[in-house]
Amino acid sequence: MKYNVNAVGREIPEYIEGFGELVPFKGVDAIKPEKKKAGAKLRMRVQQEKKIIETLEEAIKKSGLKDGMTISFHHHMRNGDAVVNMVLDTIAKMGIKDITLAPSSLGTCHEPVIGHIKSGVVTGIQSSGLRSPLGDEISKGILKKPVVIRSHGGRARAVEDGELHIDVTFLAAPSCDEMGNMNGRTGKSACGSLGYAKVDAQYADYVIAVTDNLVSFPNLPASIDQTMVDAVVVVESIGDPKKIVSGAVRETKNPRDLLIAKNAFDAMIHSGYFKDGFVYQTGAGGASLAVTKYLKEEMIKQGIKASLGIGGITGPLVDLHEQGLMDALFDTQSFDLDAARSIAVNPKHYEISASFYANPNTPGPAVNNLDFVMLGALEIDTDFNVNVMTKSNGVINEAVGGHQDTAVGAKMSVILAPLMRARIPIIVDKVTTVCTPGEAVDVICTDYGIVVNPRRQDLIDRFTKAGLNLKTIHEMKELAEKLTGKPEAIEFTDEIVGIVEYRDGSIIDVIKKIKE
Amino acid sequence: MKYNVNAVGREIPEYIEGFGELVPFKGVDAIKPEKKKAGAKLRMRVQQEKKIIETLEEAIKKSGLKDGMTISFHHHMRNGDAVVNMVLDTIAKMGIKDITLAPSSLGTCHEPVIGHIKSGVVTGIQSSGLRSPLGDEISKGILKKPVVIRSHGGRARAVEDGELHIDVTFLAAPSCDEMGNMNGRTGKSACGSLGYAKVDAQYADYVIAVTDNLVSFPNLPASIDQTMVDAVVVVESIGDPKKIVSGAVRETKNPRDLLIAKNAFDAMIHSGYFKDGFVYQTGAGGASLAVTKYLKEEMIKQGIKASLGIGGITGPLVDLHEQGLMDALFDTQSFDLDAARSIAVNPKHYEISASFYANPNTPGPAVNNLDFVMLGALEIDTDFNVNVMTKSNGVINEAVGGHQDTAVGAKMSVILAPLMRARIPIIVDKVTTVCTPGEAVDVICTDYGIVVNPRRQDLIDRFTKAGLNLKTIHEMKELAEKLTGKPEAIEFTDEIVGIVEYRDGSIIDVIKKIKE
16 A cells, blocks of 8 residues: 655555545645535426325435435434434335445444444445444444545535535434425424534435424425425434433533633633634533633623624523624534524524535635634644544544634634543644644643644743743643653554545545554 | 427527527426536635725636626616626726626616627626617617526526526625625615525625625625625625615506406415415516405405415515415515515515525425416417517517416416507417416416416316306407407517527527517
């Protein structure tokens, strides 16, 4: 096998069976798009034709799904999703094989996929996330082709430029009418935004809505509308409501999280970007939520208002919006009950597609508007590269999500991470898997202080002037190793089980099979 | 020149210079699409790049517009539009030639286009409508290539399937932010829906927003959003507000219109389609508005509610919606001030694109949901073919609009027309120009009675049973000729100045140069 070394120093094979040629990652914003957008198959439906199809099997037959094709799903049902398993079971029963499963993400509820891999129904997976136990099994090499990991923006790009062609998409619809107009706002399986699904609905050759809540025509707003949907299948349940959206998030009392959050908050307010009209994204972890709490107090104190919150939306951002402190919310995915409620009632809580959110190949993805983004990490290395995909034992777990996209889009990307987890250091010489390149990472906030990427001398100057507790990345790594000892290297075989794409479609890293 | 006779008996040349091969019209729903959707050029914009460009000329330079390219505009500014003329003047000044002008429609305010045709700046026009004086001049043969006339749905189809490729679109934006998020809801040039513009924004290779109302980011809802817009140009005025939307419509007192309306109303309530959940579209003419008035009274009397009003939306439909008699409105174009006000405040007054409205090559254009549509006519022939494009002297005037699309989509299409206008009969042996095929026309209501297309024996039976005043098309024609005399035939040359496409892209008729 021939290799190329990419811009983050990883050896990338020139060619992989089941994938094709690999373009090595060349640095952020290095690859300019030259193609045109791909297009879904044109379809005509005469007036009398009904869209409601009695069974999933019948709808799959009508779609023309065949061996070797690619199917997709959205992950707005999160860990309560019943549609991926339901569809794969049906496909298996119908005797269709060699399917590439290309959902926006997969969770622990998708354990049955393992069986479909072993029986040859599924031979390829392309996803933003993979969790245990599916991730463990793939790390052991059960899948025929290597799994392809893409960020949310990278997936939207791949669908739009035709790299990921979806033959049939199955869209879990919390509310849907007989024409296929759907949204996630009402019904027992309400999930809020259908942001990921919007991309698939637009580019798939055949679109099947799967709903447990058929409502009267017209169902408005139509997050996905009747011009995209070919068939509507009504089922008993598309998921377990208790697992679709989490309940209201609670304030963290964890002192480590509060230390991390305080460091991030200090960095934000001294960055020069904390001013009227700023744009903010954060996650749903304890430290992230604590940052928002500190931020809210400071906004009130200084009389500063944000123009926009982006991303996976949580209750604390809804609170800022409803308090008049944040003018609007761009929501690709509603993370909790507060967000799912808000999107249905607040007109400026605005549903956006994954392409609008993060696709690099448009004249204006929302991530490019970010001033600040708070991000997590499983590992960070001394080149500031971040791993969010493989565990300390080298096994595939978690998800790339919008990490790559927001890190480069934001004026200041902040990684929130404890210095160690379960006596394993987070800052290391080389991360197991590079997901986000160090070039796009500006600030790291741990419970032991703040590290700024030397590329951002402007921030180092500001923070030094403000008297913040700065360390270099090497100081931080040594501190970690002093506390935990140096971790043992993981042993891998040469077999490639996963490919991590950068958002532009180039390859930032590969994941190898672990030695058992 | 070789000809083919199409399904409405018109001789269609096999090939026309400046257009290419012509597919003769084969009947409604006869041509199934086989292609994939076309795609706009992928574009990447790095974070720091500003979208606001100082001048229109600079934005045109950045767009890469060159001789021979196609530019587009929307016609939501109607007869108050200033953007078409402003852009063509700039292009002319820059020395660019041989441009195809492909707006969604053109009005009387676009007289200056004549000068740009004569100077060679504009050599092709593709539009739904053409009015005097531009229509008169084109009928005289001043344009290098024949003008291409498409319905609203046909244009959306042509853009989506790549038949009409737009290089640069210039979108008049009543409100717009620095990222290009725009809508038609606020500002001095507020026009309501931006339904036509939505298609162009999605498929053009370069999108320039032209606004006279730059608002703070993010401008929501974004009828057209930041992922589609490349440049924003701020100008003094995009149009004359007085001519953009008409004032509130007034009730007609014209007894002829009331007779036509009464016949249409009788036909509707005895059609079998007048029941809970019906879907309705009507125009802004006196007779159309009177139908809606009668309808409202009957709905209240019988306790019947409509699910949906579609189309160009007018005050009387907004009234039905706000009174709780019509659940929702699908709005491609807001016809008056009431509609423009309503779309900004009523969540179920829903903005839809021209493709959603009427594109035949999607699994669900809104026109396919229609029970009733009220349509106009300049001429109707004994095969029920309708002309809405050429005047009684053969000169191009008016617009095809959604006529072709709704006529075939609706369960019952109703043509409202007086038996004669200025002593010229409306019902004739052969219409000057076939725009909508008789196959799609169900009922004709004149001030002298009702004619039902013999294809619709079901309606004839129902109306006969209800005791309605039915005539055959030949009886109606003879009645007209008895009152007016037989009109003299118009004399044409052999030179083709216009091509009328059916919504599927086949050719339903050609328009010839008149003998002077």
